[in-house]
Amino acid sequence: MSTTKTIFSGFGGQGVLMMGYVLATSAMHENKHVTYLPAYGAEVRGGTANCTITISDDPIASPVASFPDYGVLMNTPSLTKFEGSIRAGGLVFLNDDLVDVRPSRTDIEVVNIPVNTIADGLGSLRSANMVMIGAFVKKTGLVALETVINSVKDIFAAKGADIHERNTAAIREGAAFIEKPIHG
Amino acid sequence: MNKQLMRGSHVIAEAATRAGCRFYAGYPITPQNELPEYMSARFADLPDATFIQAESELAAINMVMGASMTGVRAMTSSSSPGISLKQEGISYMAGMELPAVVANIMRGGPGLGNIAPTQQDYFQATRGGGHGGYRTIVLAPCSGQELVTLTMKAFDLADTYRMPVILLGDGLMGQMMEPVSFPDPIDPADLPKKEWVLSGARGRDSRLIASLQLDPVKMEERNWKLVRKYDTISQHETDFESYLLDDAQLVIVAFGTAARIAKGAVNRVRGEGLPAGLFRPITLWPFPANPLRSLAASIKQILVFEMNTGQMIEDVKMSVGDISPVHFHGRPGGVIPTPVEVAEVITGLMR
Numbered sequence: 001m002s003t004t005k006t007i008f009s010g011f012g013g014q015g016v017l018m019m020g021y022v023l024a025t026s027a028m029h030e031n032k033h034v035t036y037l038p039a040y041g042a043e044v045r046g047g048t049a050n051c052t053i054t055i056s057d058d059p060i061a062s063p064v065a066s067f068p069d070y071g072v073l074m075n076t077p078s079l080t081k082f083e084g085s086i087r088a089g090g091l092v093f094l095n096d097d098l099v100d101v102r103p104s105r106t107d108i109e110v111v112n113i114p115v116n117t118i119a120d121g122l123g124s125l126r127s128a129n130m131v132m133i134g135a136f137v138k139k140t141g142l143v144a145l146e147t148v149i150n151s152v153k154d155i156f157a158a159k160g161a162d163i164h165e166r167n168t169a170a171i172r173e174g175a176a177f178i179e180k181p182i183h184g
Numbered sequence: 185m186n187k188q189l190m191r192g193s194h195v196i197a198e199a200a201t202r203a204g205c206r207f208y209a210g211y212p213i214t215p216q217n218e219l220p221e222y223m224s225a226r227f228a229d230l231p232d233a234t235f236i237q238a239e240s241e242l243a244a245i246n247m248v249m250g251a252s253m254t255g256v257r258a259m260t261s262s263s264s265p266g267i268s269l270k271q272e273g274i275s276y277m278a279g280m281e282l283p284a285v286v287a288n289i290m291r292g293g294p295g296l297g298n299i300a301p302t303q304q305d306y307f308q309a310t311r312g313g314g315h316g317g318y319r320t321i322v323l324a325p326c327s328g329q330e331l332v333t334l335t336m337k338a339f340d341l342a343d344t345y346r347m348p349v350i351l352l353g354d355g356l357m358g359q360m361m362e363p364v365s366f367p368d369p370i371d372p373a374d375l376p377k378k379e380w381v382l383s384g385a386r387g388r389d390s391r392l393i394a395s396l397q398l399d400p401v402k403m404e405e406r407n408w409k410l411v412r413k414y415d416t417i418s419q420h421e422t423d424f425e426s427y428l429l430d431d432a433q434l435v436i437v438a439f440g441t442a443a444r445i446a447k448g449a450v451n452r453v454r455g456e457g458l459p460a461g462l463f464r465p466i467t468l469w470p471f472p473a474n475p476l477r478s479l480a481a482s483i484k485q486i487l488v489f490e491m492n493t494g495q496m497i498e499d500v501k502m503s504v505g506d507i508s509p510v511h512f513h514g515r516p517g518g519v520i521p522t523p524v525e526v527a528e529v530i531t532g533l534m535r
Contacts, residue, residue: 028187028189035360036189037361040215040355041299060444062520062522062523063356063360
């Protein structure tokens with residue numbers, strides 16, 4: 001790996017920026033060079049949110065991704081917005097429960113994950129982003145799954161052990177889905 | 185201390201606190217709102233610190249002026265249009281020889297412009313910005329870690345030379361998160377005593393700090409005194425980074441965010457066997473003119489790259505004269521150019 005760029009996108013409240021923050025923190029803990037760049041603009045409740053994470057073995061020139069390697073797209077507008085910019089040969093992770101169209105491009109790989117359904121099954125819809133980051137990391141190998149779990153523990157340290165257990169379960173369940181996908 | 189992933193504007197706020205800053209006044213503007221947000225929380229835990237969200241930019245800079253007179257390390261921050269509003273106060277502080285740190289997280293202009301990252305305030309920052317003909321030291325960080333070192337250095341320079349120091353970042357520097365580590369905090373009580381502050385005249389002669397001087401002869405002398413100070417700073421405080429300059433035939437000159445992108449471009453063209461290098465001014469004023477002039481003699485051409493329509497290029501041209509041809513590539517308005525784009529410009533010039 002030299003330099004990898006990932007876009008996380010969805011609507012406000014889906015934990016999109018948190019996914020990016022978790023990935024970036026994990027990369028930092030693995031002593032990689034990393035930048036986290038949030039899209040910022042006029043803030044709208046329920047509006048779209050996205051961030052770009054660049055991970056590299058070398059110092060990072062630009063934190064911007066013109067052609068991201070990976071797209072983690074949590075709703076349909078995110079797919080509409082970013083489908084065209086994903087690098088040829090790149091990979092998009094779609095929230096199967098909310099993205100109701102599929103990419104028209106044939107030069108990118110698509111991973112459909114019902115993260116809302118999986119999170120709901122674990123007892124908390126709010127963990128959908130943790131399911132997704134578990135699946136993302138398992139599939140891409142950008143950082144180790146255990147690093148992610150430890151990073152999430154640190155980030156949510158103030159929220160207590162219950163939250164940590166819930167997050168860990170969600171991350172592992174997302175990773176398990178990649179190992180044995182259940183198409184429903 | 186361990187590394188932590190932090191947003192640039194938070195890094196400035198934390199570094200300022202660790203430099204012993206104990207007074208902050210500001211007024212909200214994107215893309216630097218996270219700086220006062222962080223300061224408000226951080227200062228709440230420090231019994232000797234004061235945070236004020238002022239009623240306007242003018243109020244904020246004048247509060248900083250008043251605080252600085254009492255000797256406390258004081259700062260404000262804003263973004264381009266807000267910095268314009270603060271220029272009167274900065275000019276007054278230059279005239280009164282008051283230290284302060286002013287962070288400008290630049291956005292698109294002129295006018296209200298937009299909130300995207302640019303470098304369009306180079307002229308304003310390096311030429312004084314306000315009225316009367318003065319200088320401010322201008323520091324241009326290009327990474328999270330350099331936000332730490334240059335923010336802390338800004339306070340030292342401001343105190344040493346008794347003048348406002350501008351920390352010139354942009355929206356990308358302010359919003360982006362990178363891993364950073366901080367040195368141990370400085371206890372304000374350990375900082376050198378300031379013998380000029382207004383601390384109450386009981387038991388000593390009174391002091392006067394004012395920019396008003398109605399006697400033209402005395403005002404002339406005050407101007408020349410400032411010039412002597414600026415000359416000293418020019419001799420001792422220029423700072424820059426060299427990257428792959430030893431065998432370079434083309435040197436790209438860029439600062440801040442543009443310099444990061446330029447470095448990526450240099451790496452790309454090096455991969456194609458083109459000997460390009462980067463010269464990155466860290467102090468924009470004083471501009472590192474002498475090292476750049478020395479360098480110009482051994483290279484074939486210079487490319488100035490800025491996220492504006494061409495401002496630092498004037499300092500580059502003044503530095504190198506006609507020793508070396510100077511080309512320009514600029515992207516104003518908040519467009520963030522890519523290393524690929526800049527590499528293409530370099531390749532075009534070298535092939």
